[in-house]
Amino acid sequence: MDWTNPAEIWAAYSDSIIGFGLNALGALIVLIIGLRVASWLGNLVKRTALKQESIDNTLGNFFGSMVRWAITAAVLIAALQVFGVQATSLVAILGALTLAIGLSLQGALGNIASGIMIMIFRPYKLSDYVELAGVAGTVKEINLFQTVMATPDNVQIMVPNSQAIAGVIKNYSGFPxxxxxxxxxxxxxxxxxxxxxxxxxxxxxxxxxxxxxxxxxxxxxxxxxxxxxxxxxxxxxxxxxxxxxxxxxxxxxxxxxxxxxxxxxxxxxxxxxx
Known part of the structure; x- marks a missing residue:
């Protein structure tokens, strides 16, 4: 093959190039649509839960966050498969990366575990005025990774869930x-x-x-x-x-x-x- 001749190179590799492009385009479409669906379903679950009297606002927000992140993970896996990464290869890759990801994301995984503990033990809920990790404010949101608060002068504070549950929690709204x-x-x-x-x-x-x-x-x-x-x-x-x-x-x-x-x-x- 004459590597200086573009026509010969295209004739030899056109199928591979077109296939790669189609796979990349399909993966991009799946990713874009999937992320939109994840956001939409997460908000839908949140709104539906908030309408139920048996489910308080804290759990509604948390369920919505969990659904969104779960669907996002599924979308990423699907996009890789459309791109051409086979399921068996994907499992092998994920298995090889598990240790590295676990070590690099210890803080994030700890926040997720702490968020679940907050949902189970309920030391505070939405609209409570609390002091967490040395800062005080009204709880606005509890998601998988952090607790979002607003100070009395409306400054947003984001406390990682691992820090929120590890220290002393003062809940000024805990009793009537x-x-x-x-x-x-x-x-x-x-x-x-x-x-x-x-x-x-x-x-x-x-x-x-x-x-x-x-x-x-x-x-x-x-x-x-x-x-x-x-x-x-x-x-x-x-x-x-x-x-x-x-x-x-x-x-x-x-x-x-x-x-x-x-x-x-x-x-x-x-x-x-x-």
């Missing part, structure tokens, strides 16, 4: 009620009983505060420049911040009106005559 603790410092010359009575009246007037357990309002500490009175009240979890802010504001206004001062740290200089 929470205790609101607010500490007020008054001057040593002020009437403690009067200050307690003022705080007590404000707490009793708030319908969001529960009567059982009864609110706790007592002197808890003697600081260098103040007598500390703490109010501990039980409320529904959703009312926690509003009650905390309202009590702080109303007590400050009532103290000003009733002549109760809130001191600030200061330094007193004493000069001795020689």
């Amino acid at each position: 009620t929470r205790r609101v603790d607010v500490t007020f410092g008054i001057d040593y010359n002020d009437d403690m009983d009067k200050a307690i009575s003022i705080i007590h009246g404000i707490v009793e007037a708030d319908d969001r505060i529960m009567s059982d357990p009864a609110p706790f309002i007592k002197v808890v500490n003697l600081n260098d420049s103040s007598v500390d009175i703490q109010s501990r009240s039980w409320v529904k979890g959703a009312d926690y911040w509003d009650v905390k802010f309202d009590i702080t504001k109303k007590v400050k206004a009532a103290f000003d009106e009733q002549g109760i001062s809130i001191p600030y740290p200061h330094t007193m200089m004493i000069q001795k005559s020689s």
Whole structure:
């Protein structure tokens, strides 16, 4: 064969070139369509699960993620087969690559296992306000690899599932009620009983505060420049911040009106005559 003659090269290898091109085109079509189908089915499973009252949002999102990734893996295998890689050869290749993939993807596989554990033990769910791996936010999504949260100022935080479940988990939405603790410092010359009575009246007037357990309002500490009175009240979890802010504001206004001062740290200089 004359390798300088394009006509002879094409005549000899045209069938192979055309076959390779058709296989590549078929694999590309399978890949594009398959990935679209995987995304569509994943979203369909998610939407269907969210409509079922017996399945909460956390499981619905997780099921949708699992379906999408499972179909994506099947599509990749199908695309390789269309490309010309036989099933037996594919199994051999996957077997040879299993160890390397397992070592290189230890973190990803650990996240998947951790995601499954989160679904089983349910330490938190969608819309819960939690602290994971040292960061706090509202849970927006739990997928195979990570937990997506939003901070109160709407910053997106993505915590790998392995880190989320490995550390201490604080779930501020785990119970229906929470205790609101607010500490007020008054001057040593002020009437403690009067200050307690003022705080007590404000707490009793708030319908969001529960009567059982009864609110706790007592002197808890003697600081260098103040007598500390703490109010501990039980409320529904959703009312926690509003009650905390309202009590702080109303007590400050009532103290000003009733002549109760809130001191600030200061330094007193004493000069001795020689």
